[in-house]
Amino acid sequence: MNRTFALVDCNNFYCSCERLFRPELKNVPVVVLSNNDGCIVARSQEVKDLGIKMAIPLFKVMDLIKKHQVQVFSSNYTLYGDISARVMQALEEFTPNLEVYSIDEAFLDLSGFSDLEEYAKKIRSTIYQHVGVPVCVGIAPTKTLAKLANYGAKKFKLTGGVVDLSDPERQKKLLAITPVSEVWGVGRKHTENLKKIGITTALKLAQMDTRQIRRHYSVVMERTVRELNGETCIEFDDSPEPKQQIMCSRSFGERITDYSTLRETVCEFAARAAEKLRGEDQLAHVVNVFIRTSPFAKHDPNYSNSATGKLIQPSSDTRNILALATKLFDSIWMDGYCYAKAGVMLGDFCSPDQVQFDLFTPKAAEAHRDKLMQAVDTINHSGQGQIWFGGQRPEKDWFMKQAHLSPAYTTRWDSLPLV
DNA sequence: TCTGGGGTCCTAGGACCC
DNA sequence: TCTGGGGTCCTAGGACCC
Numbered sequence: 001m002n003r004t005f006a007l008v009d010c011n012n013f014y015c016s017c018e019r020l021f022r023p024e025l026k027n028v029p030v031v032v033l034s035n036n037d038g039c040i041v042a043r044s045q046e047v048k049d050l051g052i053k054m055a056i057p058l059f060k061v062m063d064l065i066k067k068h069q070v071q072v073f074s075s076n077y078t079l080y081g082d083i084s085a086r087v088m089q090a091l092e093e094f095t096p097n098l099e100v101y102s103i104d105e106a107f108l109d110l111s112g113f114s115d116l117e118e119y120a121k122k123i124r125s126t127i128y129q130h131v132g133v134p135v136c137v138g139i140a141p142t143k144t145l146a147k148l149a150n151y152g153a154k155k156f157k158l159t160g161g162v163v164d165l166s167d168p169e170r171q172k173k174l175l176a177i178t179p180v181s182e183v184w185g186v187g188r189k190h191t192e193n194l195k196k197i198g199i200t201t202a203l204k205l206a207q208m209d210t211r212q213i214r215r216h217y218s219v220v221m222e223r224t225v226r227e228l229n230g231e232t233c234i235e236f237d238d239s240p241e242p243k244q245q246i247m248c249s250r251s252f253g254e255r256i257t258d259y260s261t262l263r264e265t266v267c268e269f270a271a272r273a274a275e276k277l278r279g280e281d282q283l284a285h286v287v288n289v290f291i292r293t294s295p296f297a298k299h300d301p302n303y304s305n306s307a308t309g310k311l312i313q314p315s316s317d318t319r320n321i322l323a324l325a326t327k328l329f330d331s332i333w334m335d336g337y338c339y340a341k342a343g344v345m346l347g348d349f350c351s352p353d354q355v356q357f358d359l360f361t362p363k364a365a366e367a368h369r370d371k372l373m374q375a376v377d378t379i380n381h382s383g384q385g386q387i388w389f390g391g392q393r394p395e396k397d398w399f400m401k402q403a404h405l406s407p408a409y410t411t412r413w414d415s416l417p418l419v
Numbered sequence: 420t421c422t423g424g425g426g427t428c429c430t431a432g433g434a435c436c437c
Numbered sequence: 438t439c440t441g442g443g444g445t446c447c448t449a450g451g452a453c454c455c
Contacts, residue, residue, distance in 0.1 A: 033423090034422085034423035034424075035423050035424065036421095036422090036423065037421085038421075038422050038423060039422060039423060041423070041455095055422090055423085056422090057421070057422040058421070058422085059420080059421040059422080060421090060422085062421090075423085101454095101455085102454080102455045103455075104455080105455085184453095184454080185452095185453065185454085186453085187452065187453050187454080188452095188453095189451085189452065189453090190452080190453085217452095218428095218429060218430075218452080219428095219429075220428070220429065220452080220453075221452095243426080244426090244427080245425095245426070245427090246425095246426095247424075247425060247426075248424090248425090249423095249424065249425085250423085250424080251422085251423065251424090294422080295422090296421090296422055341423095343424090400423095401421090
């Protein structure tokens with residue numbers, strides 16, 4: 001059967017969220033920064049037109065920002081997460097076959113649907129009316145081509161934000177004018193290497209011999225080439241596998257030089273990671289802790305290290321994870337450095353009903369642990385206050401810079417916009 | 420002065436098995 | 438002097454995604 005995929009992708013998503021409750025920013029240049037106000041991670045069209053690149057550190061373009069009075073925002077993930085949920089909910093009205101691919105995009109399996117372009121236009125106008133965020137829709141027989149169609153819909157205004165690539169002739173036309181770097185799965189390295197052998201457009205890549213691609217690159221790239229030719233290799237996946245790894249890490253607003261403060265931040269990350277783990281209803285076997293100085297600091301000595309350890313048995317109990325994380329931290333801590341970032345990773349997961357219990361721990365004790373962690377999570381999510389473990393540092397004074405944070409308009413009573 | 424925070428998948432190579 | 442052939446598992450590192 002012929003497959004049909006649609007990719008719905010929000011336009012400049014974070015910027016659109018910031019504009020939602022600030023309509024006066026509609027035709028004004030807007031950027032959103034990464035955590036710690038470091039890099040630019042979202043740009044409105046006006047900013048793209050100024051030639052400001054994605055992921056560039058803010059300080060490098062400060063002159064342009066000031067000159068054009070660009071409105072600058074710190075990331076407000078509470079807001080973006082909520083708006084994203086609304087977009088996805090609205091999309092579910094159009095098909096139950098929805099794969100939420102990232103915070104701002106989703107694949108829809110529209111196999112068997114007709115009048116695709118009309119349907120896509122309806123999706124666009126509905127999302128805009130119900131949520132207020134502009135989206136573009138790309139339609140094609142494979143996900144990679146749907147991505148490409150979406151690129152076309154965004155790039156060429158005359159398309160009205162919808163491109164249907166069901167027709168192979170139209171595919172070819174778009175492939176011919178698309179730089180190979182825009183293809184899903186082709187990153188910086190591959191772009192460079194492809195350029196050396198004269199492959200500069202998506203069409204040239206699509207016309208390459210798959211055996212040659214596999215030999216010189218990988219099966220991943222081979223799949224990309226096949227997908228560009230309309231052969232489905234990347235399946236639709238509306239019930240993703242549970243996570244295999246959970247990470248919690250941050251760069252610091254200010255460098256940390258003393259043992260106890262860095263230890264407290266590591267505990268903070270470990271506790272947060274354990275909480276995420278319980279949210280996934282999984283147990284972790286392996287814990288990894290890393291600390292590092294800034295790789296950009298020219299004058300300070302550099303140090304970066306990590307340590308990995310295994311829990312006696314898989315657990316999601318914050319106390320077990322904290323105990324191991326602090327032990328690992330002590331094994332890599334070095335005095336005399338200016339630390340810029342640290343983090344905790346959990347891995348090697350299993351589900352609670354698969355775990356091999358410790359011969360020497362009575363089952364009743366296990367049940368108690370679970371209840372204690374549940375109680376902690378319930379209290380911390382209630383909004384009524386916080387409880388934490390001894391090693392943590394509840395006052396997050398080491399935390400990130402967020403100088404331009406907008407209100408949590410849709411998720412806090414005291415931040416509701418006034419009309 | 421100032422450089423994000425998550426994830427995934429694949430491959431190569433080493434250790435080890437019989 | 439001659440030194441097999443077939444595997445598995447694990448890890449580190451590199452590429453990619455948003």
